[in-house]
Amino acid sequence: xxxxxxxxxxxxxxxxxxxxxxxxxxxxxxxxxxxxxxxxxxxxxxxxxxxxxxxxxxxxxxxxxxxxxxxxxxxxxxxxxxxxxxxxxxxxxxxxxxxxxxxxxxxxxxxxxxxxxxxxxxxxxxxxxxxxxxxxxxxxxxxxxxxxxxxxxxxxxxxxxxxxxxxxxxxxxxxxxxxxxxxxxxxxxxxxxxxxxxxxxxxxxxxxxxxxxxxxxxxxxxxxxxxxxxxxxxxxxxxxxxxxxxxxxxxxxxxxxxxxxxxxxxxxxxxxxxxxxxxxxxxx
Numbered sequence: 446x447x448x449x450x451x452x453x454x455x456x457x458x459x460x461x462x463x464x465x466x467x468x469x470x471x472x473x474x475x476x477x478x479x480x481x482x483x484x485x486x487x488x489x490x491x492x493x494x495x496x497x498x499x500x501x502x503x504x505x506x507x508x509x510x511x512x513x514x515x516x517x518x519x520x521x522x523x524x525x526x527x528x529x530x531x532x533x534x535x536x537x538x539x540x541x542x543x544x545x546x547x548x549x550x551x552x553x554x555x556x557x558x559x560x561x562x563x564x565x566x567x568x569x570x571x572x573x574x575x576x577x578x579x580x581x582x583x584x585x586x587x588x589x590x591x592x593x594x595x596x597x598x599x600x601x602x603x604x605x606x607x608x609x610x611x612x613x614x615x616x617x618x619x620x621x622x623x624x625x626x627x628x629x630x631x632x633x634x635x636x637x638x639x640x641x642x643x644x645x646x647x648x649x650x651x652x653x654x655x656x657x658x659x660x661x662x663x664x665x666x667x668x669x670x671x672x673x674x675x676x677x678x679x680x681x682x683x684x685x686x687x688x689x690x691x692x693x694x695x696x697x698x699x700x701x702x703x704x705x706x707x708x709x710x711x712x713x714x715x716x717x718x719x720x721x722x723x724x725x726x727x728x729x
Contacts, residue, residue, distance in 0.1 A: 528583030546584030
């Protein structure tokens with residue numbers, strides 16, 4: 446059975462082999478008798494029934510994931526704060542600020558796509574994405590705070606933190622089980638959601654107004670809630686990636702992918718939360 450996480454699956458990671466297919470081939474070519482990735486790293490401890498991680502000095506640990514995630518989110522927060530403070534949000538210059546923010550978001554999207562198709566994580570790409578995404582979030586948040594009041598941004602941040610804590614608690618309690626069916630359903634739902642939002646944006650761009658109305662009023666609240674639920678599902682998949690990576694003895698560099706995935710998901714949830722509270726504030 447292959448890992449349910451698409452990142453690990455793309456790298457040839459499976460429970461059947463107990464390791465990385467690419468590393469299996471390398472060890473066979475080198476004539477090495479034992480591949481440390483194929484020593485059944487998912488074997489259970491008879492005393493606890495929990496998976497035993499391989500004893501490897503360069504294996505990914507929870508500390509690695511926490512430190513890389515802190516670096517990535519820290520970069521995003523710093524650039525968001527700087528763009529909030531330094532970029533003008535007054536009516537005369539708001540278009541310029543939006544232009545900078547959207548430009549940063551587009552470049553961040555390109556960096557995210559490049560990293561997604563890389564076989565190995567590139568920290569420079571991940572931190573570059575975080576920095577540019579922070580510029581975009583800073584501009585959007587500053588404009589929202591200026592015209593809707595600071596409470597909206599604070600509510601969105603608190604909402605994102607609550608979703609993260611709730612999903613982590615539910616996952617640790619095993620109320621959420623990430624398997625192949627769960628992953629397939631979430632990916633299909635996310636694709637449908639993204640396509641609908643793209644269609645709404647195109648109609649808004651060429652037809653004016655809010656397009657099909659999926660991001661305002663009652664429909665906006667409904668689709669905002671769906672977006673948050675999808676983000677929560679992605680968080681569960683991110684936690685599964687971390688858990689599998691540690692249990693399987695994935696290389697330490699894979700902790701950058703975990704940080705990248707968590708950052709992407711938290712940005713998604715924050716933007717959906719921001720949209721919900723904008724609508725509730727009466728200005729959608």
